[in-house]
Amino acid sequence: MTMTLKTTFLGAAAALALTSGAALAEPAIIFDLGGKFDKSFNESSFTGAERWKEETGGSYRDVELQSDAQREQALRRFAENGFNPIVMAGFSFASALETVAADFPDTKFTIIDGAVEAPNVRSVVFKEEEGSYLAGIAAAYAAEGNTVSFVGGMDIPLISKFACGYAEGFKSVKPEGRVIVNMTGTTPAAWNDPVKGGELTRAQKAAGSEVVFAAAGGTGLGVLQTAADEDMLAIGVDSNQNYLQPGHVLTSMVKRVDNAVYDAFTQGEELQTGLIVMGLENEGVALAMDEYNADLITEEMQAAINEATQKIVSGEIVVHDYMSDDSCPAF
Known part of the structure; x- marks a missing residue:
């Protein structure tokens, strides 16, 4: 493939990042659609990489995908140029990684939010259901009525x-309550459609929702903005998004994707492979509490969150994992 074709396929900046001569064992990260400044999942990944860079003085390479078709090529080019380990932010890399990992057995890979069984792959998954359970408790205490929603x-x-x-x-707090659930779309474009996120939020408010939880990447920014405009409360996701709409973001269900990236970069070529599961017990998920939402968190709410956290960690409460059977007892 000529340099011209590479540039056309990946974009000039990406092609430069992938072909500009890697130092041996320099780590790399590939961000999913939406870019590394999406203020959510990708940005949390970027934060972890930057923390490693600042603490170690090391350097790394990155690339931001522009389409699904670029996944395998980006992975393959980083591996060919000697980057190790290579981290992928997003479950959508699984298929491409299965192919590339087999072709580069001496390169270590980390996939976040996905699972690939290969001797040179670390798969990092999260118990999102546990952190989301706590977010639901917060929403129940914050809502005066019995209706909240999810985008x-x-x-x-x-x-x-x-x-x-x-x-x-x-x-668990309001057994007779109602949770309105809407998804933005069925293609990867659903991660970066803040206008649609706003439209869904307005429709949910019209149906009675007082608190909306967004788990939608860049689309969630439209949810948070609309919630503030409509005088609703919102719950952010992945990164701490409390600061984005102060006084209107009840909390954020944080996934410590940054720690997953930091740990992979730190272990380097000695990366321990296999499945890593991050939940409340090992601080893989949590609710964000800071100066931006302090006035919204009541003592009663905090006590209920603390109690549920302890019970989940001890096993007294087992939150259902939708992915275990594609069903939800609360729907």
Whole structure:
């Protein structure tokens, strides 16, 4: 493939990043659609990489995908140029990784939010349902009535996992309550459609929702903005999004994707492979509490969140994992 074709396929910046001569064992990260400044999942990944860079003085390479078709090529070019380990932010890399990992057995890979069985792959998954359960409890205490809502990105089991945990947590406080669930779309474009996110939020408010939880990547920014405009409360996701709409973001269900990236970069070529599961017990998920939402968190709400956290960690409460059977008892 000529340099011209590479540039056309990946874009000039991406092609430069992939072909400009890697130092041996320099790590790399590939961000999913939506870009590394999506203020959500990708940005949390970027934060982890930057923390590693600042603490170690090391350097890394990255690339931001522009389409699904670029996944395998980006992975293959990084591997060919000697980057190690290579981290992927997003479950959608699984198919491409299965192919590329087999072709580069001496390169270590980390996939976040997906699972690939290969001797040179670390798969990092999260118990999103546990953190979302706590978010549902917060929503139940914040809502005066019995209706809250959820806006997901792409309609896939992983996002239903968030919605189900949220509904379970809400109904643990308000058993007769209602959780309105809408997904933005069925293609990857659903992760970056803030206008549609806003439209769904307005429709949910019209149906009685007082608190909306967004798990939708860049689309969620439209949810948070609309919630503020409509005088609703919103719950952010992945990164701490409390600061985006102060006074209107009740909390954020944080996934420590940054830690997953930081740990992979730190272990380097000695990366321990296999499946890593991150939940409440090992601080893989949590609700964000800071100065931006302090006035919204009541003592009663915090006590209920603390109690549920302890019970989940001890096993007294087992939050249903939607992906275990593609069903949700709270729906």
